[in-house]
Every structure is written in structure tokens, then in C-alpha cells.
Amino acid sequence: MIQFDSDRRLFSISTDGSSYVFGLNDKGVLQHLYWGDPVAAADCAPLLGSRLHSSFDAALDREAEEFAYWGGLSYMEPCLKVRWYDGVRDLRMAYASHRIERADDGKETLTIVLRDEAYPLEAHLVYAVRPGHDLIERHVEIVNAGDRDVVLESAQSAAWSMPELRDYRLTHVTGKWAGEFQLRGAALTEGKKVLESRRGFTDGHANPWFAIDDGAATEEAGRVWFGALGWSGNWKIVLENTAFGRVRVTGGINDFDSEWTLGPGERFETPSFVGGYAAGGFGAMSRALHRYQYEHVSPGKELRKVLYNSWEATYFDVNAKDQMALAERAAKVGAELFVVDDGWFGQRHHDRAGLGDWIVNADKFPNGLEELIDRVRGLGMAFGIWVEPEAVNPDSELYRSHPDWVYHFPTRPRTELRNQLVLDLSNPAVKSYIVDFMSRLLGEHDISFVKWDMNRTITEPGMRDHPLNRQKELWIRHVRSLYEIWAELRRRFPGVAFETCAGGGSRIDLGMLRYADQAWPSDNTDAFDRLGIQEGFSYAYAPKLMTCWVTEAVSGMNKRITSLKYRFHSAMTGTLGIGANLNEWSEEQLAEAARLVAQYKAIRPLVQGGRQYRLAALKHKGVDAVQYVGVGESGEESVLFAFLHAQKLGDGLPRLCLLGLDPDKRYEIEGGAFDCAKNEEPESEGAKGEGAEIEGARGKGNDGAKDVRSGRALMRIGVELPLRGDFDSLMYRVRELRS
Structure with a gap:
């Protein structure tokens, strides 16, 4: 699948449905040449070569650079920008070597080493392709081979060069709380279009996925180029159209307020940026991404259970007696998983207190959590629980004991959102606290499912006891620590499924989905609104990964009235859940719900694994x-x-x-x-x-x-x-x- 033509100095990546070709031109620039329907790499050789237009446009070949570094005559969005220990802020990267490797599973990897001409810094460009997938996985590893620190001001994962098209149309999703994954199309004229998040996680206002076509592609016809970034923190995708009609898409960790000091001998690895080409329209694009997620991203391969969540029935008024009564009715309609939401711990009677005190409330559960778990399992269901480990209420024992465990600036007020602050996950003590309490919770109770929530963006991004010159590392350190926590919990508790949830449809990306079995796309459960949200979700992410709830006949969001059948059908297009107050449902409604749940179970393999x-x-x-x-x-x-x-x-x-x-x-x-x-x-x-x-x-x-x-x-x-x-x-x- 990956070849190098040493005579023509061409690299080619071939899949069943695409070719991707680039090479080293006469100036030593790693120049992109072709991406699209299959071709012979040798036929791309005439495209290789430097170009200039005038002294003001003297390096046009760098507009199609495979790895765009900031330095010399490059003025486009860079993949790498550094600050040397002597104050120099210029890069001159040259090709040094490459290697092609093949794994036992057929995956092939190309690694190209670029090296600065004067300083001991290397960039290892990594391309990976898997049999049967028309996708390329890319990331970069930056290596400090010297004995002095180097500051990375920007380290992007990849640059994707588009072919020359009549027009360029960008398709992406935007949104807000309760209105996530709204599809948008926009013409890419000269200049930059930036999609990004600066809130600390992949937020619902934008998602790190893009698609480009010539303006004529439809659901089932036309050529589409696309990409999805696997990073769950601040990210950025820049789509740049030059005066010479070259479009390049650069993406990775957002460089806003972000730096990383790379010490001697250290290596910095960027997140994966997956790109693909589809000749069969947006539908073929989505099916390619879905299959890739099922086979190579999602950690859980089994069918997702039909769940019941008690949030809308009880809110914070959680107690063993009422939860067991709800469990009886959930089992009656055919739920396979019963999830207790917020309110089971500490002094959590509302959203103003208790967050961070992860101890079962003895007044609400006088016989412990095990009484409820035993009842749920006796009814034939698995048991799940809600947590929000990254945040804390100021009115909590945790905060009173450790007020400096949160992100803050000493001279500024600590802004509260939803009456809470964010814990500094880069602090080893905080990380240990989260791993320890989650391990106790999962180790002492028969819990099969965790809904991990995060209802707070990051503000006042200051890290206590961290060097002043490395404070801007916060955005990266938080995400890396989060990944490490999830990886450790999955290692310790391989039988527990995890759902990612963050203020509705935030923190949904190919990075988080390597750890989470499913995702919560929106707090808006209105069945009609959800059709649009779920459609936008499906452009980039697979239906099996999308949790969809059936809630009340009168929508709490819009006061819209819809039938039970309509609400179920809407939720049956993903992983089915029920979030209504079953105590208010009649016996006839419960019976109807049971029939609809049975229908879903019959067709579940198609929804959760089909095309x-x-x-x-x-x-x-x-x-x-x-x-x-x-x-x-x-x-x-x-x-x-x-x-x-x-x-x-x-x-x-x-x-x-x-x-x-x-x-x-x-x-x-x-x-x-x-x-x-x-x-x-x-x-x-x-x-x-x-x-x-x-x-x-x-x-x-x-x-x-x-x-x-x-x-x-x-x-x-x-x-x-x-x-x-x-x-x-x-x-x-x-x-x-x-x-």
C-alpha cells in the first residue's frame, strides 16, 4: 500500500479506492502532488517541481507542502513553529531519511524524518494505512536531539492539500448547548476559515471534522475529501485558500495560549488526524468513517445495551426506595441497564454543593449502594452510575481541604460556572485522587457502566506549583492526564463500559472515542430536534456510539408534543435509552414501550453495526x-x-x-x-x-x-x-x- 520510487523521489499511498502521492522536489521541499481516484504514482512525476510567480510569491511549491514549518519564504499556516534557546524563531527542515514498516495485521506505516539544518531537532512524519480502508492516519513526533530546551509554539498533526477544483465547499458542524451538530456549508474563497475550540475540551460549538467538495457532491454522488482529528482539548483546523487556488487544511492542537517546552532527549507526539477520500458522496464518506471507528477506534465491540437513566425522573432527589421503584418499571419495558444519575453522593441535594465528595450518601442509601444494585441485578439489568470527576463545588469537603487543587490565578476571582470549578488534572495528587476514588467505587460495587460528565469549561488557566514559563502547557496536560486516567480505569476494570458526556454534545472526537464506548450528543432530547442533531453527528461518527433517549410526550425543551412511537423511532436510530419519568406512564404506555424496545432489540445489530x-x-x-x-x-x-x-x-x-x-x-x-x-x-x-x-x-x-x-x-x-x-x-x- 505504501511505496517509494527512489528514481523519481515519489512517495505513494494506495488504497482500494484512492491514491495519495507526494515527493521531494528540486529544492528539497516535500511537495504534495495528488489525492483522489487511483492513479499510477509515476504519472504524477511531471507535477513535481518548484514554482514562483514574483519576488512576492517566490515559493509557491510551499503552498502544497506536506509538512509546513514556519521559516524562510513560508507564509501559510504552519504545522510546526518553534522558539530556540538563543532567540531564533526560524525553522529550516530538510529530508533526512524514511522507513516503511508492515505489521502482522497488514497495517503499513511510513515514517519520514526531517531534520533542521542547524539545530538538533527532528520531525518524524508518520502516515499509516490499514487494509480495506480508504483512510490515512497521520501524526507527527517532534524530537529534541540536543541538550537545550526548545519551545514548541505550534505543533500540528498534519496538512492536507486539496486538488484543484472548480469551487471549494466546506461542510462542517456548529452549534450551541441543546443545538449541537448543526450542518453548515460554506464556500471557501481566498483567505482562511478557522474551526476551533478554546474552552478546554472539544465543545459543542464546533467539532474537529471537515469535508470538502466542489460544491456539487450529494449524499450518494460526487467526490469528497474529509478529515477528523482525535484530540479532546483545545483544537484548531485551518482551511486556507490562496490567491493561486491552492487549498490546504492544517489541523491539530490549538496554538492559542499554548506552548510546550521540549527538554533534551524528549519527544512530543501530536494527536492523530485521519483523512480520507470518497468518490460516492457524503454517504460514502460517513460509512468509511463509521467502519473505521467500529474496527479500529471504539474499545467496545459488543452491542450497546438499552439503558434507563433516572435523571429526569428524580433529578437530585435520589434515594434507594424511589430508585428501586423506577428499576421495577425500567425492567418492565425491557431495559438492560439501569443508570443512577447525579445526586447519589455527598451532600448533593442540588448543583450548588457536594461535587467532589464521592462517598455514598448514607441518608439516601441507608443500606449502602449495594441494596439498589442487588435489586437492579435481580431484575435482570446491569447497573450504571453517573460521575463528574474533573469538577468540584466550592461547597464541598474536597474543596475545603484542597482549595488550591483547582485551576486559578492567585490575583483573580475563581469564576464559577454551574456553581463549580475545574480540578487541575496535571497535579499528580489530583490525578491520584480521581483514580483512587473511581477504583474504590468500581471495585467495591458491581457497576457495569459509568456516565462520565464534565459540565464546566476551563477558565483562569493557572497551575499552582508549575513553572511560570510552562503555564501554557495546561491545555495539553489536562487532556493527557484525562486520557491516562481513562486508560488506567479501563485496564483495571475491563468489564465496565464508559460514556463520555460534557455539557451536552461536547468532548466527542476520535481521541475520546478510543476510551469511551458511547457518547452523549446533546442534552436536548426533543425527538424532532434530535433528528437534526443525530444527522449531523452521523456525518462524522457512527450510530452505535450515539446515545439517544426517549423522554416525555411534552418536550421539556420546546413544549412540543409527540407520540410515544415517534419518540422511540427517533431514539432507535442510535443506541437506545429511556430517560422519562416512568412513574407517570400508564400501564398501556409501559406495554407499548415494551413492544417498541423489543422491536429495537430485533434490529439492533443493523443499527449498531450496519451500513x-x-x-x-x-x-x-x-x-x-x-x-x-x-x-x-x-x-x-x-x-x-x-x-x-x-x-x-x-x-x-x-x-x-x-x-x-x-x-x-x-x-x-x-x-x-x-x-x-x-x-x-x-x-x-x-x-x-x-x-x-x-x-x-x-x-x-x-x-x-x-x-x-x-x-x-x-x-x-x-x-x-x-x-x-x-x-x-x-x-x-x-x-x-x-x-
């Missing part, structure tokens, strides 16, 4: 649809979810064409039995999906109406969508028919 297709053909009609395709016990299977926002003028809907099926296979479609509308809640009058007519089937009610069609017919003629009214939904199950 996802976002069906956008009827978006102009107010229809959101998503399909999952995989292989089941009896052959190929698929499940379709479709959601109607609002019917207009009494119009019906056109047929919806499916994707990803074998055109020559015959498929059996199940509609009525998998589109429960029986026992709907009173407020769901507009939902009339029961007994859907599918491809000529006329059965009504839960009679298992079926029809048989070829894959060709389903993909070219489509299926009927008998959706009516406002906020209606349906689910079809499509299975290969074996003769």
Missing part, C-alpha cells in the same frame, strides 16, 4: 429518513426509519427509494408488525402509521403485513410512506428472501 444511508430524496417534503443495511442470521437485512414533520394541503408523499441493497435479490418487507401505533397516547392524534400499506400489501393492524420485491424495485421504484399529520413516523424491516 447507514441517509435518504435525503424527500427532505423537501419534510421527510427525514435513514436506513441501515447489514447481514443477519438469514442473509442481508435492512431497516428503514422515516419521519414526517408536517403534512401540507392534504398531500400524500412520493415513494422513497432505498439504497444499499442487492438489485438481484428478493426482499420481504414487514410493515404493520413493526410499525406499532396501537395504544397511542391521547396527544398523538396526528400519527396514523398503523397497518401501513407497503408495496401492495393490504393487511391492517399488527397482522404482520408483508410484501416481496426485488432489490432493484426497492431502490428504483421505492416504498410507500403512509405518513400523515404532524410528527408521524414509521419503521420498515426488509429481509432477504431465501428460496
Whole structure:
């Protein structure tokens, strides 16, 4: 997959669906040449060479540099910027050597060593490619080979050079609390577009993922170049378009207020920046990222459990008796995991006190936590618990004992957000405290799941007892310590699953997802709002990694009323959870929920492991649809979810064409039995999906109406969508028919 042509001085990385080629030009610049559909590397040789336009544009080849260092005639966004011990702030990196290695699993790695011409500093550019994936993993290792400190002012992971396109369109996500993962498209004209976070973690205002096309790509057609950065702290992606039509995307750790002192003999490794090319539109891009995450990123390969979380039922008013009553009802609807949220510890009766005191509250649990755990396990469920280890309330025993354990400046007030401050994870004592209390909690109790929350951005970034000239290392040290804590806990407790949660949809990236089994994409659980949030999430991240809750009929976010079926269908497009107050549900609603949970369990392998297709053909009609395709016990299977926002003028809907099926296979479609509308809640009058007519089937009610069609017919003629009214939904199950 990786080759070097010594005669032409060309490096080439080949995958099944792409070629990536760069080489050493006549000035010794490592120059990018090609990225796209497969080509012969030798055919790229004529592209190699330096160019100039005028004395003001004298190094145009550096606009396509594989590793952009700041120095000489380079004025674009650099990958590396340093400050030497003698005050010099210039780099002159030259090619020194390279090596190509192949692992037993087929993974191939190219390492190119660049060395400064005058100072003992090396940059090791690492490219890795895995069989069957059209993706390249990149990072850089900076090595101080001398005996004096070197200050890294910026150390980015990679620069991706785009081909010359007619136009450049950037697709990315933005958002806010309760409105994360909102898709945006923007033309990249001359200048810079910066996507970044400066809040201490990957926050919901932006996510470290990008896609670029020529403005014409669609969900299932067109060429798309994309990348995703694996860093859970302050990050930056810079998309720069020059006056000469060269677009380069540079990304890595944000250099704002950030420096790293590299001591003699030390090595600094940047986070991984994964890039890819897809010839089949945004859908092919997402499926490539999803499969990579399932196979090489996510630590847990098993199916995710259907969980119940008690937060919205009790908030901070947690006690053993009420939690056990909720557990009874959660088990009744088919939950497999019962999670106690905030309020079980210390004097945590509200969000103003107790955070940091991780001791079970004896008044709320007079017989200890084990009484509740035993009851939950007796009901056939695993037990999970909420923690927020990185933060502390000033009104807590921990803070009163260790007021200097938090980030702060001595001469400034300690700003509180949500009545809390952030612990200094770079402090060894703080790190030990977190590992110790989490180890006691997990070691003394039968806990199978941890929801790790973080509801506080970092402010007043000062580290006590840390050298003044190294204070700007805080942003990196916090993330590294966090990774080390999670790695240690996963090593000690391999049977415990972890969910990452941070103020809604923050701290979701390929760095955190190497430790977390799943992620919480938003505190907004409104079923309609969630469709857009979950769609944006799916552009970069796999459905299995996305926790989705069913909450109340009247949305707490928008006061919108939706049916139980609609809420379940919305949440069934990821990892299903229930967060409603089950004490207020009727027996009929509990029974309906149990049927819907059973449906989800039947199609769970498809949702959590199949290929996802976002069906956008009827978006102009107010229809959101998503399909999952995989292989089941009896052959190929698929499940379709479709959601109607609002019917207009009494119009019906056109047929919806499916994707990803074998055109020559015959498929059996199940509609009525998998589109429960029986026992709907009173407020769901507009939902009339029961007994859907599918491809000529006329059965009504839960009679298992079926029809048989070829894959060709389903993909070219489509299926009927008998959706009516406002906020209606349906689910079809499509299975290969074996003769």
C-alpha cells in the first residue's frame, strides 16, 4: 500500500479506492502532488517541481507542502513553529531519511524524518494505512536531539492539500448547548476559515471534522475529501485558500495560549488526524468513517445495551426506595441497564454543593449502594452510575481541604460556572485522587457502566506549583492526564463500559472515542430536534456510539408534543435509552414501550453495526429518513426509519427509494408488525402509521403485513410512506428472501 520510487523521489499511498502521492522536489521541499481516484504514482512525476510567480510569491511549491514549518519564504499556516534557546524563531527542515514498516495485521506505516539544518531537532512524519480502508492516519513526533530546551509554539498533526477544483465547499458542524451538530456549508474563497475550540475540551460549538467538495457532491454522488482529528482539548483546523487556488487544511492542537517546552532527549507526539477520500458522496464518506471507528477506534465491540437513566425522573432527589421503584418499571419495558444519575453522593441535594465528595450518601442509601444494585441485578439489568470527576463545588469537603487543587490565578476571582470549578488534572495528587476514588467505587460495587460528565469549561488557566514559563502547557496536560486516567480505569476494570458526556454534545472526537464506548450528543432530547442533531453527528461518527433517549410526550425543551412511537423511532436510530419519568406512564404506555424496545432489540445489530444511508430524496417534503443495511442470521437485512414533520394541503408523499441493497435479490418487507401505533397516547392524534400499506400489501393492524420485491424495485421504484399529520413516523424491516 505504501511505496517509494527512489528514481523519481515519489512517495505513494494506495488504497482500494484512492491514491495519495507526494515527493521531494528540486529544492528539497516535500511537495504534495495528488489525492483522489487511483492513479499510477509515476504519472504524477511531471507535477513535481518548484514554482514562483514574483519576488512576492517566490515559493509557491510551499503552498502544497506536506509538512509546513514556519521559516524562510513560508507564509501559510504552519504545522510546526518553534522558539530556540538563543532567540531564533526560524525553522529550516530538510529530508533526512524514511522507513516503511508492515505489521502482522497488514497495517503499513511510513515514517519520514526531517531534520533542521542547524539545530538538533527532528520531525518524524508518520502516515499509516490499514487494509480495506480508504483512510490515512497521520501524526507527527517532534524530537529534541540536543541538550537545550526548545519551545514548541505550534505543533500540528498534519496538512492536507486539496486538488484543484472548480469551487471549494466546506461542510462542517456548529452549534450551541441543546443545538449541537448543526450542518453548515460554506464556500471557501481566498483567505482562511478557522474551526476551533478554546474552552478546554472539544465543545459543542464546533467539532474537529471537515469535508470538502466542489460544491456539487450529494449524499450518494460526487467526490469528497474529509478529515477528523482525535484530540479532546483545545483544537484548531485551518482551511486556507490562496490567491493561486491552492487549498490546504492544517489541523491539530490549538496554538492559542499554548506552548510546550521540549527538554533534551524528549519527544512530543501530536494527536492523530485521519483523512480520507470518497468518490460516492457524503454517504460514502460517513460509512468509511463509521467502519473505521467500529474496527479500529471504539474499545467496545459488543452491542450497546438499552439503558434507563433516572435523571429526569428524580433529578437530585435520589434515594434507594424511589430508585428501586423506577428499576421495577425500567425492567418492565425491557431495559438492560439501569443508570443512577447525579445526586447519589455527598451532600448533593442540588448543583450548588457536594461535587467532589464521592462517598455514598448514607441518608439516601441507608443500606449502602449495594441494596439498589442487588435489586437492579435481580431484575435482570446491569447497573450504571453517573460521575463528574474533573469538577468540584466550592461547597464541598474536597474543596475545603484542597482549595488550591483547582485551576486559578492567585490575583483573580475563581469564576464559577454551574456553581463549580475545574480540578487541575496535571497535579499528580489530583490525578491520584480521581483514580483512587473511581477504583474504590468500581471495585467495591458491581457497576457495569459509568456516565462520565464534565459540565464546566476551563477558565483562569493557572497551575499552582508549575513553572511560570510552562503555564501554557495546561491545555495539553489536562487532556493527557484525562486520557491516562481513562486508560488506567479501563485496564483495571475491563468489564465496565464508559460514556463520555460534557455539557451536552461536547468532548466527542476520535481521541475520546478510543476510551469511551458511547457518547452523549446533546442534552436536548426533543425527538424532532434530535433528528437534526443525530444527522449531523452521523456525518462524522457512527450510530452505535450515539446515545439517544426517549423522554416525555411534552418536550421539556420546546413544549412540543409527540407520540410515544415517534419518540422511540427517533431514539432507535442510535443506541437506545429511556430517560422519562416512568412513574407517570400508564400501564398501556409501559406495554407499548415494551413492544417498541423489543422491536429495537430485533434490529439492533443493523443499527449498531450496519451500513447507514441517509435518504435525503424527500427532505423537501419534510421527510427525514435513514436506513441501515447489514447481514443477519438469514442473509442481508435492512431497516428503514422515516419521519414526517408536517403534512401540507392534504398531500400524500412520493415513494422513497432505498439504497444499499442487492438489485438481484428478493426482499420481504414487514410493515404493520413493526410499525406499532396501537395504544397511542391521547396527544398523538396526528400519527396514523398503523397497518401501513407497503408495496401492495393490504393487511391492517399488527397482522404482520408483508410484501416481496426485488432489490432493484426497492431502490428504483421505492416504498410507500403512509405518513400523515404532524410528527408521524414509521419503521420498515426488509429481509432477504431465501428460496
